[in-house]
Amino acid sequence: MKTILIYDIPDDKKRKKIAEACKDYDLHRIQWSAFIGRLNRNLREELMLRLDKILGEEEGDIKLFPICNKDLKQKQEIKR
């Protein structure tokens, strides 16, 4: 299922590692702190466990949203 992952990570090093982990799971960046890609339930769980480990005790907010194709078709975008 397509999955959107967004994050607020104040620490630069942690943020970089979080982004690299997302790429390891074939998510591609759609905005500075937003990624999208196809992940099944197991891979979603696996990725979030890894991100949890990376973040450690540092401040941060990571949200993952699976989104079905029907919803995705209603996506809207402004890009300049």
Add this chain to the structure above:
Amino acid sequence: MKTILIYDIPDDKKRKKIAEACKDYDLHRIQWSAFIGRLNRNLREELMLRLDKILGEEEGDIKLFPICNKDLKQKQEIKR
């Protein structure tokens, strides 16, 4: 339908206006550049037209994703 709106807006003034417009449509902030709230199709169109106008010719990337309750239940979060 619940709707997620995420943005990358380099210009501080524009970014502030974009956030205020999101609040005008009863979206609430979930991360620095991410909002969520309930919008029907017309309100989604209306909001995106307004954001388009606010952004003008400035650089920016705004993405809006409607997301059904079934998908929303599979949301995952790490927050510290």
